[in-house]
Amino acid sequence: MSDDSPTSHEIALHGTAAIVTGGAKGIGAAIVRRLAVSGATVAIVDLDTAAAETLAREVPAAFAVSADVGDHTGLGAAMDSACRRMNGLDVLINNAGWDHVQRFTDTDPALWDKLIHINLKGVLNATHLAIPRLLERGGGRIVNVASDAGRVGSSGEAVYAACKGGTIAFTKSIARETAGRGITVNCVCPGPTDTPLLEEIKQDERAAGTMDAIVRATPNRRLARPEEIAAAVAFFATAPAHVTGQILSVSGGLTMAG
Numbered sequence: 368m369s370d371d372s373p374t375s376h377e378i379a380l381h382g383t384a385a386i387v388t389g390g391a392k393g394i395g396a397a398i399v400r401r402l403a404v405s406g407a408t409v410a411i412v413d414l415d416t417a418a419a420e421t422l423a424r425e426v427p428a429a430f431a432v433s434a435d436v437g438d439h440t441g442l443g444a445a446m447d448s449a450c451r452r453m454n455g456l457d458v459l460i461n462n463a464g465w466d467h468v469q470r471f472t473d474t475d476p477a478l479w480d481k482l483i484h485i486n487l488k489g490v491l492n493a494t495h496l497a498i499p500r501l502l503e504r505g506g507g508r509i510v511n512v513a514s515d516a517g518r519v520g521s522s523g524e525a526v527y528a529a530c531k532g533g534t535i536a537f538t539k540s541i542a543r544e545t546a547g548r549g550i551t552v553n554c555v556c557p558g559p560t561d562t563p564l565l566e567e568i569k570q571d572e573r574a575a576g577t578m579d580a581i582v583r584a585t586p587n588r589r590l591a592r593p594e595e596i597a598a599a600v601a602f603f604a605t606a607p608a609h610v611t612g613q614i615l616s617v618s619g620g621l622t623m624a625g
Contacts, residue, residue: 394560494541591618
């Protein structure tokens, strides 16, 4: 059995209803597959409707819902639709994210707004909309996918890192607010991961050089696989109720942040 294969503790996901934002591709798609194979019904919330529908055809326990996570009203309608179809909500995975590698002084407020809209506001919106639904079921699990850039900083990703650092702090704050109400809130921080988004970023020669240097500095000497991030997310989705407010890096030993 590989280190990221489903294990017996994941039986807790059978019969559960899950939403994965940004679930159409990359890490999100790996999370959808992992939760589905563990028994959950999964709503794939993504703006890329075609990719989400393609994944849903591959994963019978999943279905696609189109939404912009940064739009509270639109996301609320999408989550209403998904929860009606699944008869409730047990697990929220805040995975939607986007990045653009560029020196901060070369960026502009329009780029900052886009990064914040997706990477931070999306987490706030989905969590705000999910908590009442989770409470209707007596509790549940929220897992936020941030980044080690939010723990240690990252050149060329200042605003992205700020959003992910905000997600980490938000995770801990909401974990404190909901601990007595049966909801756990935890956070997975991937290091550089082999995804379509990373390939897009690496089209820039400077960004590609930075990523190559990061891989050389990683003790495992390779990028993470999306399935490895999904395994960490699945752990938090099934972990005991006493595990909350925790931050877990999946970076091949790159950061080892305290």
